[in-house]
Amino acid sequence: MVEGQIPIQEYQTGNTKHTWNIEKLLSAHKKLSEHSYTKGIVEKGYANRTLYVNLTTGEIKEKNVSEDMKHLFTGGRGFGLKLLWDSIKPTTRWNSEENELIITTGPLCGITQYPGSGKSLCLTVSPSTNIICDSNVGGFFGPYLKFAGFDALEIQGKAKKDVVIVIDGETGTVSIESAPLEETNSHLLSEQLTHIYASEDSDVSRQKVSIVSAGTGAEHSYWGCMNFSFYDIRRKVPRLKQAGRGGLGTVLRDKHVKAIVVKVETIDGVSNHPVDPDTLAMVGTKIHREIRDLDRFQCNMRSVGTAHLAEIMDAYDLLPTENYRFGSFPKAPRIYSPEFYKLFTKIIPDGCWHGCTMACAKTVDGYTVMTGPYKGQKVTVDGPEYETVGCGSNMSLWDPLWILEFNFYCDTYGIDTISAGTAIAYYMEMYEYGILNKERCDGLELCFGNGEAVLELLHRIAKGDTGEFIQTAAKGIRRVKDWLKKKNWGEPYLIEECGMESKGLEYSEYVTKESLAMQGGYGLTLKGPQHDEAWLIFMDMVNNQIPTFQDKAEALHYFPMWRTWFGLNGLCKLPWNDIEPENNAETDEPAKVPEHVQNYVDLFTAVTGVKVDKNELINQSERCYNWQRATNVWLGRGTRKDDWIPYRSMGPVTPLEYGSRMQRYDDQLVEKLGLKKEEVEKMSIEERIKELYRYRQDQYQKLADAVYYRRGWTPNGIPTPQKMKSLGFTDKKMLSMLQKKIDEDEKNGLNKWCGTYRGKEKPPSDIPRYWEKW
Amino acid sequence: MQETNTVKILRFHPEKCIGCLSCEKACSKVHFKTEEGGENSAIHIIKKNETFEMNVCDQRGLCLDMCPVGALARNKKGIVILDVKRCIGCQACVAFCPINAMRKSSKRIEPFKCISCGACVRACPEGALELVETPIKDIRKVVYHKQGA
Structure with a gap:
């Protein structure tokens, strides 16, 4: 229509x-x-x-x-x-x-x-x-x-x-x-x-x-x-x-x-009773007009929502395909956003809250359900958003209708598309290697591209099927890894490193192998690997704006804090940088979108009456960010070992993956590891994988060192009482809990940097217990 | 709701206008019971070089598809009317109007617009304004929705 x-x-x-x-x-x-x-x-x-x-x-x-x-x-x-x-x-x-x-x-x-x-x-x-x-x-x-x-x-x-x-x-x-x-x-x-x-x-x-x-x-x-x-x-x-x-x-x-x-009884434009509604209207009208004039030349959020990312990710080798083994795929154009644009309902307002002119909440109306309990009914499918499309490519589903079917049932069954999609992609890879098979999967042929099997898995989960695989699979990748290892069905290295989870949570849909900062953006996080803390791939990999560990650490300080701020205020992150002012590229820090940061400063003051500047917004976030990390410590996690990420997110786990980007990896062995070209040529693929593995794992540890230091934490990733006090916290239970943990780490030798520093390279600080000097 | 294929829209005869802004004053009286005109008037008369230009809603209705709460609709006479009680003040219609004819006054959060009531026509001492019955299909515009530039 x-x-x-x-x-x-x-x-x-x-x-x-x-x-x-x-x-x-x-x-x-x-x-x-x-x-x-x-x-x-x-x-x-x-x-x-x-x-x-x-x-x-x-x-x-x-x-x-x-x-x-x-x-x-x-x-x-x-x-x-x-x-x-x-x-x-x-x-x-x-x-x-x-x-x-x-x-x-x-x-x-x-x-x-x-x-x-x-x-x-x-x-x-x-x-x-x-x-x-x-x-x-x-x-x-x-x-x-x-x-x-x-x-x-x-x-x-x-x-x-x-x-x-x-x-x-x-x-x-x-x-x-x-x-x-x-x-x-x-x-x-x-x-x-x-x-x-x-x-x-x-x-x-x-x-x-x-x-x-x-x-x-x-x-x-x-x-x-x-x-x-x-x-x-x-x-x-x-x-x-x-x-x-x-x-x-x-x-x-x-x-x-x-x-x-x-x-609610009533709702109007000033239900919040802001101190300055005129400023709200003025700043709002300004960005509505930016969206009106520029969205169609930038992200096309108004016409296809976040689904516009599929083609961009595919172009930059970032679209997760077959469980993140590859970042692009010849069949990917079948699920590019123009394919969904054909299906989306057009013209009417699609904000998920009143007045959102970015209107990315697209739907397919009158969609005929193909499987399961609602087969044959015509329904409204909310989405798919990019992440769900990415799940499609990850499971090698290249038909928009199967992605819609997956999307619809995940939603109505109350299942997160990201966790389910990422996990099923992993099960499919294990199926390909024979670590899983039809019998072990309770009769499901869970091979890449089998949309019917994906939906059957969802239906059986929703019905409460008691099959051992169904029950374990529904608990996610971490539990399946442990299960597969316990069953002794495959090589622990493959089982552990291919499954895209960290802290027990499944990854969202971006390939991070070539962006160290983004690996940190997924691993050095509070809740687990979700891109809501930082999305640094373009800054890091494409534009090379943050080359040093210190630069990356600064970005992994600023952006997680900035993005946290939206969550403190009940806001969506998208209107911050999925629409940009026309002159944004000419500003000092285009990645921060300075004009929009100022909009948020103005909005906060206009609603609350509290005068703030952009630095105070970061302070607000830093308090909560550190509080959450400290709570993780309290719950027995929140340390360096919990920030572990699987090697699939860092580099090629298998010879197939290495071979698919051979030139890139061979060049890196020469340019970054200092090997001679002839040496590399003599090495087997497995040896090359091992060399790259050692190098990239060390890079990640160095990144963690730099980030923890920048955030005011110990080398084991614990927020220090000194940092907490500087943020204004006086809660004795919190401060003494952190001190106790740091003392334990000291006894266990965990207050030390974990990167390997050679020659001119230096860890973030030479001073033992540096935080005590703050 | 709409029962007609035509709608009355304002036509301006700049050659007759003397820039007295009686129209704006009459308009702000209708909307806000004040004769201040200016930001409180749905019609704007702008002096440009030796002549005048009018800026006012032409009832094209692009805003109808912008309203998240259905506060904008054509009435029986085809005129685009904002139901202030239903409006939630989001300014989407204000910002997306391609001719900036949906107005926001500092008197309230909800916008306002020309309702083709004719108060300005009656107020004009020179007969520079008239309401003209126009086929809706000739003026109707739809909000931009296509993917890509």
Whole structure:
């Protein structure tokens, strides 16, 4: 459909229509607990209280947000970190009673004038990593949670049976209700609940409801994502955005939460009560116009969303193909963005929050499902985004329809496409080597390119299949590695180095072999290998702007801090650098997009009234970033060994990979390792792989040395009490825990640099326990 | 909602205009109960060299496809109307209007626009403005959506 100006009430998607017996569904609900609260107003971006729900005891209470909390933790993910620190223990694991699932907002969350201002930040102790995982997501829930009265929602304990938590901003009540009859899978459940809880039978009312849910796949895997709904008044379906990474949906279902519902009474352009709405409108209009005039020449976000990256990644040898063995592939043009553009619905606004003119949330409407329980139905598929397309190439699925099918079922089952796609790609490679086979895979022919087998795996996971492979596979790469080694089915080197996980979390979809800085961007991270901390491939590999370890360390300080800032405020990162001012390339630091950084400075002040500059934004992030790393230490991780990355992300693991880029690697052996060309020619491929392996592993350790030093940590990656104090923290429990860990490391000889420094090369500091001198 | 194929749009006769801005004052009275004109008026008369130019919405409706909450629609007479109660003040319509005819006043977050009410026509002492019935298909514009430049 490319015809514009269709009146909203006449808009058709061609989807299969459902009619629900709302009364029957609702009559089966039983209120288990209820709490009335005084509706407040949001002031300068803050509701100034958070909501605590305990599913075991039924307790529902409000907690005040102090000025001190706002100063130290800003909001959003920062609030989540603070609330978790106060509630969990060092022994807390994902399914512990006291583990919390937290959804937060942030002071800028919910402004409508600037694109990408409706993000929720979700945190929990992850089943994949056993440390805190944070995940950001669009949809209406976060802004509505705040406008209903709360800066954050904290869910502790576990319900005995499936419940929905209802936050009704219209009446000022929070309730826990049993919900036995509703569907579990998200595309249907969010539709049912939207109709149940909308105050009136109208699209306007339905747009004031948002649902958080996860499907049956989240119940039976560690890949559970949470789906956040945003009702589309044109398509007349609640669409879905995912808090994908780290198994948040798994925790939601483990707590027997079927869904969380939030409803607002009203919403307008100043629901945040900003101190200076004129500046918001002015700065917002400026960037909306940049998008209007420049997007079509830059990223084409408005027409194809992030899917535009497929062709760029393929061109630069960065598109992960066949489990990251290759960075490009002859069949890749079949899944370039123009192929999806043909399928996407056009013209109507596609922001996942009001006013986002970047509008990257594309859909395929009226898609006919090919497999599984919804076979034959016509549905709206949200996406695919680049990452999901990258999963397609990683699994060697070169048909856009199979990628859509994978996308649809992952979403409705509540499975993270990234974790599932990356993991299945690894299983496929193991299948190719005979380490796995049809029998070992419970009858699945999991070879590269087999879309039917991929979907069958998802369906069986969602059904709770008890096959040994299905059960293990659904826990992700780390558990499968251990399983394969235990079974003694293959060479441990292959099993360990080919599987793209770090800290237990699967990689997102970029090949990092030729960018050391990006290897750090994935490995030297808080939650695991996700590109939301830093994306340095072009700076490092293509433009060679950060040649030294010190330069790379500076980038791995600045960018993770900068990108963290979006999460503290409830913002999306995309409008920062997926649209750039026309003159950006002529500025001092184009990679930072200085004009847009200034926009954020202006926005923060315009909402909160707190005068800040660009350095203060970094300070805000640094506090939370270090707090999260310290919490990882507290939970027993967060050290150098936890920042390990598989060699597949550093270089060629197999002769096939080496051979596919032979010239490149041979040249490096000469240019970087100082071998003679004739020497290299005499070496076998295996020997060349080994030489390169040694060199690249050492490079990574040197990078870690430089980065830890720049971040104010010990050589074992521990944030020092001195650093924490300089950031303004006085929490004694935190400071003494860190000191104790550093003392233990000292005893165990871990406070030493791990790179090999020869000749003129020097480690970041010669002074033992350098942090004590700060 | 729309029941007509034509819509009234403003036509300007610069040769008759004396630049008194009575139209702007009348317009701001309609929208904000003030005679300040200027940023509070949907019609702008701009002096250019020896003559005048008018900037005002021509009811092309490109903004209809920009509104995330359905606050913009053509009414029965084909006029593009902003429902202020539904509007969430995002400024998407303001910024994407190719002729900058969707306005933002500092008086409120929600924008405003020409509603072809004729107040300016009646206010003009020189008869420089008139409302002209125009086929919608001749003026209709759709927001840019194609992939690539």
